[in-house]
Amino acid sequence: SDLPSPRSPSNGSSRKLSVDEMYLSDTGGQYLDGTTDITRTVHWGVPTPLQKEAYTRVLMGNIDLSRLIFPPNTAGGTVESFARRALWDVGLNYGHGTGHGIGNFLSVHEWPVGFQSNNVPLAAGMFTSIEPGYYRDGEFGIRIEDVVLVVEAQTKKPFLTFEVVSLVPYDRNLIDLSLLSPDQVR
Secondary structure, eight states: OOSOOTTSOOTTTOOOOOTTSEEEEEEEEEETTEEEEEEEEEESSOOOHHHHHHHHHHHHHHHHHHTOOBOTTOBHHHHGGGGTHHHHTTTOOOSSOSOEEOOSSSOSSEEEEESSTTSOBOOTTOEEEEOOEEEETTTEEEEOBEEEEEEEOSSSSOOEEEEEOOOOOOOGGGOOGGGSOHHHHO
């Protein structure tokens, strides 16, 4: 058909980028040695205090869940709230899932791994995304998505943790360092 796809740019819906707003870039691809699904939010100008705080709290949730050490046979839905806590502390939340399994030459969103209540327990060798966010209708949206590998933690008894495999920096312009703990900064 000669009709453009819903995601194609058009003269009617396209506009120039500006330094006065936030941009969310949801990227990914499938390669011979893996699949990526990485989202970053950037602001090239001066973010508002709310934008900066919300971004920092989303980042805190991403870091807190990514660094979590948990027992084997733990389902993702059991630990999902670690990604929301920094937002919940100030009465904010997001209305989407916190992460999903990552397929290789399959679906980017691969069942049954993830952080929903009906996902299987996490096990070493699984890849999943961790992607908290925050959205204010008509104003801005934030999502920070990384791909992580479930690995064995360096603990006396066999516990699990995540290894972040995404190598894309965060926007330092949007980070309020005063909200982060020393461990989160590291």
